[in-house]
Amino acid sequence: MSNRPRFPRQWDWPGKQKIAFTVGIPFEAFEKQSQVNFVASRGQLDRFSLSYGDYGWKAGIWRLMNILDEFELKSSISANGLAAERNPDIVRMFAQDGHEVLGHGWANDVYAKDATPEEERQEIKRCTDLLTKVTGGIRPVGWTSPGSSGSEMTNELLAEQGYIWVGDDASDDLPFVQQTKAGPFVTLPRTNIFTNDIAAWIFPANPTSVFLENFKETFDQLYREGEEGCPKWLSITLHSHMAGRPTMSNTIRRCLDYVRQHDGVYYARSRDVAEWALRRDARG
Template sequence: METYLGPRPPIKLPGDARICVSVTIAFEAFMYHGHYGHASAKPGRPNHFSLSYAEYGPKVGFWRILDSLKRHKLHATFDVGGLAAERHPHIMRAMRDNGHEAAGHGWANDVHTSDDDPDGELKSIRQTSQAIAAGYGEKPVGWVSPGSVGSARTMQYMVDEGFLWNGDDASDDLPFVRNVGTKPLVILPRINFPTNDLIIWQKPQNPPSAYYEGFKETFDFLYEEGRRGSPKWIDLLLHCDLGGRPTLMPIFERAIQYVQAKEGVWFARRRDLAQMIMDLEGPQAKR
């Protein structure tokens, strides 16, 4: 167990920004069930209604979110499932053409990584990377396991396969570099618990306003810490099949507009933030 002797030294963001804001969009596909209605499905058998709910993502949700990002002049990171990339190469091209990052997010997003299947995890990483590269034009440099559920081997696979960053962690407010053997890997910890449509809106069945309220309270607190000299990072996350629906899109746009009215905000894709941290901390990092 590592001993933590005190808070981390503050980091310096580009342009002396007080806070970094990332937008993350999950573009996923499923084998048995999506995010809605899966509780009634029998194990190992498809829930056809739930899968139809998930199909809203490529049919409608992605395009609505893409339009919103374009209108607000934002570049996002899309967490992409390999099966989704294989089925929809035209969507992958649209991501690339509009300046968005495509990160790996497992093969099928209702199948989680297991410590008992090392070969299956590596196969998923490689197949997903290849499917993304086929449509997007290059392999991903970032990876988030489905549900952020990695294994004891995930970090080693990351450096072996040439990834820059990984998101299977929730131990910090800020990214940091972890040395895996002799190689550095940027960890972008999961900070979007209060700004995640699945966690805040869909599963607890909160009103859509809960998404904005959780974001605003978190943003305001971190923005003030940045004003005092300790810049932080916040992430807004939508799933194409959930947040891409008209119920939540106006709330998402309200959050974006709130941030864009503030001074000292750096909007960054995750790969841009990760590269900044790698350049800052480098392979000498001890964390």
């Protein structure tokens, strides 16, 4: 009996690494409410909730960037257009430091699923134009919709405007390519909700040690599969206004240090992963 893993998809990374690892940092702004809301009904203006979101640009993003500097890692910053409009110098800094800046809708509490196709097309263009301007001419090629709530037209609209990847999916451990009217287009699934800090802050009331344990368990399984000849990909998601708070800092360091203890890791930005997926697809 063969012990070969049964995964149907063959995959490899540029240097034949065992696992790819990316860091995603949502940099968000809100019109009425952030993810934390104690009293107001959904859709109502809540100033305390908005102040929770403001922590990201005032304090959280700086703490996260310091940690990334410690580990010499480059991340993918998913920036709402409104966040970039209010904080252009911060977004410009990201790009100049070599981080990927990707589109994340205009405001994080406004969802594409509620828009018409033309409204969505115009929002993508508005965000693209602004992010290109504030980064000094670096056009974004990636997009994740607020709440990952893209519409059935999102991928086509993004490809039409020159994007190469989207993150509105949770169906796989690896990127996959679809054909659009504008050509091949990559989906980068959210590989595991347990490595997204929103699981620690918004859902269960767990200590940060649970986040660390979930991260290690996820990494260990995917790394093992890579050692067995089936490389995978893991991303950690750190919201600037959530993971950027001091409570999570040492836990994030422990997660990153754990990855560094392993060889054969492909450290990449999401853009790098998407571009590699396109090259693999083109070679057949």
